Amino acid sequence: MRKLVAILFGMIMLLGLSAPGGQEFAEQKPDRRYFMRQKLTRTQEALEGIVVADYAMVAKSAQDISVLCMDESWSVIQTMEYADRTKQFQRVADQLAEMAREENYEAVTLKYGELVNQCFACHQAMRGVVPGR
Ligand code: HEC
Incomplete structure (x- = not known):
């Protein structure tokens, strides 16, 4: 034995x-940078799903992004602005998942653009604000 x-x-x-x-x-895994990079891989997966019209892939990636927003590792900054931007970002991710489930191509492509714009906006706004980096 x-x-x-x-x-x-x-x-x-x-x-x-x-x-x-x-x-x-x-x-x-426990590393913050690794956690943050999950957003990038999930977003890339969503893009792949869109270009090959794999809606299940888009829905899954968008949902994963939404779940990341609720992880404590996400909360690297404790400001109202960061919380607001996170909420807004999560809403768009949820909407993207929903549009994908409805297989609404037009809406999916528009939402994807909105999602990516929020990456840019938050990163731009938060540059240099993160403690320890
Ligand atoms: C609400 C704000 C916010 C949004 C929206 C956001 N991010 Fe981030 N992201 C951050 C912050 C803050 C950091 C830096 C965390 C740190 O330095 O540890 C970060 C870090 C990252 C990193 C890691 C960079 C490195 O140092 O290796 C990547 C990659 C990334 N984000 C991708 C994305 C992508 C892709 C999206 C959109 C799908 C996105 N982020 C949306 C706030 C945001």
Whole structure:
């Protein structure tokens, strides 16, 4: 029994080490920068979903973005402006998910543009405000 546990444990360790970027992932996960970069990958996925007309992909990415907004890691700045911009951004992400579920191509493309504009606006407004960076 002990041996079996040891073997299993060994296999898990091995899997963890050999998975592509597995260890890196585990180390970076709690990191704020890694968290923030999730917005970028999800936004890229949404773009991919739009250009290949994969609405499920768009809806999923937009929903993931919305969930990120509720994570405590998002709250790097405690100001009304940041909270307001976050709320607005989350609303647009939710709307994008909804439009995608309705498979409304025109609305999806417009919402995507709105979403990306909010990335630019918030980054521009918050530049240099983040503590420790
Ligand atoms: C409500 C404000 C806000 C919105 C909207 C926003 N961001 Fe950010 N983002 C931030 C802040 C603040 C940081 C910096 C956090 C830090 O320095 O740790 C950041 C950091 C990032 C980073 C990490 C940069 C680095 O240092 O590696 C990326 C990538 C990023 N955002 C992408 C996006 C994308 C893509 C969108 C739109 C889909 C977006 N953000 C929307 C506030 C925002």
